[in-house]
Amino acid sequence: MDNYNYASFPLDMDDAVFGAFRTQAPAAGDPAPDGPVTDLATGQRAPLSALWRSGPAVIEFGSYT
Amino acid sequence: MEDLAARLGPRGFAFAFLYVREAHPGELAGHHATFAGKCDLARRLRDRWQIARPILVDDLDGPLHAAYGMLPNMTYIVGQGGRVLYRAMWTDAASIEWACDYLQREAQERRTSKRVAPFYSELRGFRAHDQYARIFMNGLLEGGGRRAADEFVAATEATEGRAAADRLRAARQELPEARP
Incomplete structure (x- = not known):
């Protein structure tokens, strides 16, 4: 993706x-996109869908800045 | 959100923070050039805000961030079946809690064999505005730094006009970090 990590806003x-x-x-009712993520605490990679495998998941997106 | 996670986690909701690109990079915290650098800033976020939720890091080029809409601080609730149950452009603990309560009641009714049919719903949310400009500018200065604050004011002037940018400038002047 071009310039995804922009240096200037x-x-x-x-x-x-x-x-x-x-x-x-994706809106309510749509399939939730899935893909690999890295657990910051362990460094292990797993699908995001592991979060909702056994119940609903609340996912907040964000960054330091 | 940490308080919400502590209260709703035991009720069966899995909470996580998905770390994406820097929204306002600056001289104190720059854009991600490497995945290791992205993880370093994720740790800085965890330590600054004492985040106890699992932090999951999206790949360097943000494929999941893009798939979910690429906004800087959105929240989704996803059901066990893998469908979106709630989405919000901005993280708003009050409406998330309301949605979780609603969804849990609905799930309990289904378990008692009550027949239900899904329908689509939307909500226009509102964020607290008092002191918002000052708090936001302070966050920019402490997070990315002065350049991040300068660039956000410039972008606000380009998209919302001079008056909106002047409100941010005035808020910045109230902050000790902005004084020479």
Whole structure:
């Protein structure tokens, strides 16, 4: 993905990303995307879906900044 | 969210923090050039905010972040069947708790053989606004640094206009970090 890890906050961030959330991000009822993630505590990789294997999962996205 | 996780975890909800790209990189915390660097900042986040939830790190180029909409602080609830049950552009503990209570009641009713049919619903959420600009600017200065704050003000001026940017500038002036 081009410039995913931008070094400077893009001037058009609001329009480009926030505007697309309502129409393009998975909505209630849609299948939840899955893929590998790395557990920070152990370094082990596992599918994100392991979180909801035995019950509902609450997933917050974020970063240090 | 940590308090919510402590209360709802024992009721069967799995909580996790998915670490994605830096939203406001700056001189104190730059963009991720390597996966190891991304993990270093994830540890800094964990230690700064005492996050007890498992922190899961997305790959360096953010494939899961992109698949879920790429916003900096969204929250999803996913059901055991792998379907999205709740999504929010911004993490909002109050509506997450309400949704968890609702979903748990619905699950209990299904266990008692009550027939239910799913339907689609939306909610327009509201975040607390008092002191928001000051708190947000303080977070930018302490997280990414002065450059992160400068760039956010510039982006706000480009997308929302001069008045909105001036509110951020005024809030920044109230902060000790911004004074020469």
